[in-house]
Amino acid sequence: MAATVPVALAALLAAGGPAAAGPAHAPAGHTAPGHAAARTTGSVGAGDPYFPLAGNGGYHVEHYDLTLGYDPDSGHLDGTAVLTARATQRLARFDLDLKGLDVTRLTVDGAPAVFRRDGQELVVTPRTTLPKGHRFRVTVAYDGTPEAVTDPDGSDDGWIPTDDGAFVAGEPQGAMTWFPANNHPTDKSSYDFTITVPQGHTAVANGLYLGSRTAAGRTTFRWRQPEPMAAYLATATVGEFQVERYTTRDGLEVYNAVDPREAADAASVLKKLPSVLEWESKLFGPYPFRAAGAVVDHARSVGYALETQGRPLYDSAPSLSTLVHESAHQWFGDSVSVTRWKDIWLNEGFATYAEWLYTEQHGGRSAQDRFDALYESPAGDELWEFPPGDPGSGGNIFASPVYNRGAMALHELRRAVGDPAFFRILRDWAAGHRHGNGTTAQFTALAEKVSGKDLDRLFHTWLFTKGRPDTP
Known part of the structure; x- marks a missing residue:
């Protein structure tokens, strides 16, 4: 959406x-x-x-x-x-x-x-x-x-x-x-x-x-x-x-x-x-x-x-x-659907990051520029009000953190594992759950399997921690 x-x-x-x-x-x-x-x-x-x-x-x-x-x-x-x-x-x-x-x-x-x-x-x-x-x-x-x-x-x-x-x-x-x-x-x-x-x-x-x-x-x-x-x-x-x-x-x-x-x-x-x-x-x-x-x-x-x-x-x-x-x-929401609504960032963060990638690959701003501009949002900004990985059942599941901070989490993953592994993770996620459902835990497990890296801290910081992280 x-x-x-x-x-x-x-x-x-x-x-x-x-x-x-x-x-x-x-x-x-x-x-x-x-x-x-x-x-x-x-x-x-x-x-x-x-x-x-x-x-x-x-x-x-x-x-x-x-x-x-x-x-x-x-x-x-x-x-x-x-x-x-x-x-x-x-x-x-x-x-x-x-x-x-x-x-x-x-x-x-x-x-x-x-x-x-x-x-x-x-x-x-x-x-x-x-x-x-x-x-x-x-x-x-x-x-x-x-x-x-x-x-x-x-x-x-x-x-x-x-x-x-x-x-x-x-x-x-x-x-x-x-x-x-x-x-x-x-x-x-x-x-x-x-x-x-x-x-x-x-x-x-x-x-x-x-x-x-x-x-x-x-x-x-x-x-x-x-x-x-x-x-x-x-x-x-x-x-x-x-x-x-x-x-x-x-x-x-x-x-x-x-x-x-x-x-x-x-x-x-x-x-x-x-x-x-x-x-x-x-x-x-x-x-x-x-x-x-x-x-x-x-x-x-x-x-x-x-x-x-x-x-x-x-x-x-x-x-x-x-x-x-x-x-x-x-791909992300329709073919691969959420298992619980609290995982809605798997839909909206992914679709938002697709916008960043399209702009980046068609002569516009880079995804890093988008990330940096959002990170400059002040500590009290809506972007940092709640974690996108568990936004709560009120008016939050379609608010800015789910979209933009969800996309930021993906960009941090991309920076941590490199482009070859990152884009393989996206393709494997879409293929492995095609016409089915997925959870955040399954996605993070896939990212660690493909990259061979321990990503617990990254995902905890960007998906499950309230407030702006200390360092981008």
């Missing part, structure tokens, strides 16, 4: 850990691990220490099939979500994340299931207990007027209405505003989208464009995201867009959708997208998806861009540095 203002961006609540893990403290009405009932009840949260109620336990969603109809004039959304999942324990009951919207029908393996709402939790009791390892299908029909989630830093995420449609950006908690999900980065799935909107509007989702058809004044768009994707990276953005489609020389299918009011300002930057992806592929390894592109909306009040998988979403015409940042997230 990238802010369009100097301070880093938007979003803040939600999400949990591995699909089968339970929360540290079982909420009221749920039995704590170790009790008999816990063996048949999926946990209400996925166990993330920052956002313990987000995500769910007891199952893994393999595939989402989302059929949506949206009317921009009324703001009404009709949806049917079909989730193909696998039980990771015996399940007599499990939760989905869904905020707002009215559920009108819910079945498990075709049989009606009992369900109730409990805040952001959709609590499901299937007709029969699901055995561990059982692959099952949950169908949820729902409708209503989706509302964005307002995060502690004041920004919105989720389904955000615009003057001609909706800007759908889900980091970290917004997916649950428009479809029932296991909403944590560790539960990654493939997706199909079928989205119907008024004729003249375009609905853009992730992955490969499969075509559209128009009948009775409405157009249906079909999309497929075959590679695993975290729920917060999904989009179904709607607007009156100019569409550009082409295939790069590397075979990537590019789909750009641009609001006409932003087209002139966006044209020169979007023209560089193939060369940016080619440059990043040389540095970080092969591009991890089959599709690429951009959605450039006219939604400047949103205040940020987001690395929606395969097709970043911009609230207005992006700068080249923002394009580089969101494109780098396709």
Whole structure:
């Protein structure tokens, strides 16, 4: 994610850990691990220490099939979500994340299931207990007027209405505003989208464009995201867009959708997208998806861009540095996702450092110059307020230390191990965790393995120590 203002961006609540893990403290009405009932009840949260109620336990969603109809004039959304999942324990009951919207029908393996709402939790009791390892299908029909989630830093995420449609950006908690999900980065799935909107509007989702058809004044768009994707990276953005489609020389299918009011300002930057992806592929390894592109909306009040998988979403015409940042997230954040939200520097520090590297290798300021300028920030500056490796669950996970001091940590690593080892570490990280998840501990272990150096002090200083280090 990238802010369009100097301070880093938007979003803040939600999400949990591995699909089968339970929360540290079982909420009221749920039995704590170790009790008999816990063996048949999926946990209400996925166990993330920052956002313990987000995500769910007891199952893994393999595939989402989302059929949506949206009317921009009324703001009404009709949806049917079909989730193909696998039980990771015996399940007599499990939760989905869904905020707002009215559920009108819910079945498990075709049989009606009992369900109730409990805040952001959709609590499901299937007709029969699901055995561990059982692959099952949950169908949820729902409708209503989706509302964005307002995060502690004041920004919105989720389904955000615009003057001609909706800007759908889900980091970290917004997916649950428009479809029932296991909403944590560790539960990654493939997706199909079928989205119907008024004729003249375009609905853009992730992955490969499969075509559209128009009948009775409405157009249906079909999309497929075959590679695993975290729920917060999904989009179904709607607007009156100019569409550009082409295939790069590397075979990537590019789909750009641009609001006409932003087209002139966006044209020169979007023209560089193939060369940016080619440059990043040389540095970080092969591009991890089959599709690429951009959605450039006219939604400047949103205040940020987001690395929606395969097709970043911009609230207005992006700068080249923002394009580089969101494109780098396709490796660091999208393909390799965090295991816990406290490791968000693995996304934002890496994407910020990609900006530094791009500038350095294209005739601009060196990464060292960037580092030196930031290091001159006074001791009381926001940059030194908290450590990027554990920023806390308040308004900090998208603040300056995560981005800039995270990038500074990478630059210090580069200086300590040298360029050959540093760039091998980045490539090995992207390759070794491709389409999966990673932790800070795993990254530091990889850096020490590749470099053959003890880097404990470096990482402790730059990732886990509050305040400005004594020496750069």
